[in-house]
Amino acid sequence: MISVDAMGSDKGPAAVVAGLVDSGRADPDLSFILHGDQAQLAPLLAKAADVAQRVQIVHAERVVTMNDKPAQVLRSGAGTSMWSTIESVKQGQAKVAVSCGNTGALMALSMIRLRKLPGVNRPAIACFWPSRNPSGFNVMLDVGADIKADAADLVQYATMGAAYASVALNLENPRVGLLNVGTEEHKGRAELKEAHELLSQATNGFAYAGFVEGSDIPGTACDVIVTDGFTGNVALKTGEGTAKLISDFLRQEYSASLTAKIAAGLSMRILRRLQTRMDPRRVNGGVFLGLNGTVVKSHGSADATGVAAAIQLAARLARSGMNERLAERLAPSQSGEQDGAA
């Protein structure tokens, strides 16, 4: 059972319902709790009767907008579709939640309503990153849950990121790298050197690959990149910005002359394949880790394809029991015996 926030997407509830229907058709075992305005959702679902019978609509009067401040949503967010979506996980009706809404509000609500897993200091947001590794993606965290992280937090991020990557990328013993400005041991801030020491001795469901640099984020040196939420957020947006710049430059060059336009016609399939490999809609499943329940944040501008990808990811995470395993590994009583037993 997956709890889905139907509202809060830039593209409106139609895109979310279309994504839900796509994922429901691809996987007949999925069922959903859909939160939002009943009057809008019922007619949208009626067009897909086959999936609709696996969807339970929970009416929510109000919507969290992109401009709402997290603190404000915490105070008066009851009655919104986002609140209701998280509530289904809190009540145990669903194991995972999916929302396209306001990231800050979603994180704040998830933190307060679901609460941190025992032993977790800072939850984190993990994202996918296009890479040269066989799966086509790496995982990076934290990309913006918290602007700070000390050595112990970074070690927990390694455990969280590895558990996530093992399910989402189907890796047995993910290699974790610690983001720094150089790979030599003497480089970087004090908390990085300390985390490096701790990780060198850790065996909590991952293999430590040492320090990595920004150029390694899409590389093969590791599968999981661990960093604080400030650096991770800047890196994520810098990577996205660079990809967008190149794509815009390509578009300009391909429409600059007649020959260019002919070349563009012939290159159509290639450019579309490139876009798929780099596509933020495929990699939009930012995931909140370290809470009592998993929350998948989809891009605010995700279309049906993007929403379906986020729901499929959520389904895999729920079925794999990732969060239960993570809870065991991060539990305070377990910190002595870091053997990562499931």
Add this chain to the structure above:
Amino acid sequence: MISVDAMGSDKGPAAVVAGLVDSGRADPDLSFILHGDQAQLAPLLAKAADVAQRVQIVHAERVVTMNDKPAQVLRSGAGTSMWSTIESVKQGQAKVAVSCGNTGALMALSMIRLRKLPGVNRPAIACFWPSRNPSGFNVMLDVGADIKADAADLVQYATMGAAYASVALNLENPRVGLLNVGTEEHKGRAELKEAHELLSQATNGFAYAGFVEGSDIPGTACDVIVTDGFTGNVALKTGEGTAKLISDFLRQEYSASLTAKIAAGLSMRILRRLQTRMDPRRVNGGVFLGLNGTVVKSHGSADATGVAAAIQLAARLARSGMNERLAERLAPSQSGEQDGAA
């Protein structure tokens, strides 16, 4: 007069001399002090007699390698071509130095031999970044001189970066943005909020554009991006890594089938134009700011085109009197009257 380190490039002294010759031919008013192994340099220069008469070779027995530790170079670097290159600036024979060598060693040597400008706490490395702005580039600093920066340092970076951008990008009143994880005032670390306050009141040769995000680094929101050397270094390498990933993916897709290869043939000119717009050889002029003299760091793997670009940049910086203006603006006695008078 430009002081050039002939050694320390991955491609050997031939690439450096070729770049020097290119820049010397493009600009007949340039003259050079070239530091390195006389026995290797003399024959290379002999092939370009027209430029050779404007070159004074200063023999240096030894070379700083990419593996030498900065501390080691500081201790026993006298007699290397890099040391000699910086020494020409220290002695006032040249206003700027250009080197392809080991960045850490070059920075350490520059700091110790040239010393910081009065009033400067942390010097910084500034780089070019491909952008949507009319000049095609933005400036970012610090990208790795120091992993830390407090609010006052960030304000100095704004002054340094603006002075550099005004010459290198030919901008009258560069717009400076402060890199953060969001553009709202309440976001980010304490030192960023403090710097934001200070910059909002500053008029030291720039217009403050407020907080910017990673996605703005190649954007039009500002011309100069200010950040600490840790974040800047990660962002720079992430951007380079992303561009390299896309370029590799494109190459793979364009050789995947016969049709693709035909499309590639027709797209050759377009892809070459794209490469020029994104080219690290055009943007390789990392520049050390805040010292008594300017040092241009060229990529270790720069070819003749890259070296020539770095030398031309160095020439513009020397002729513009940028460093003298910067010294005035950063001088402790001037801090009260931040009017940026040249």
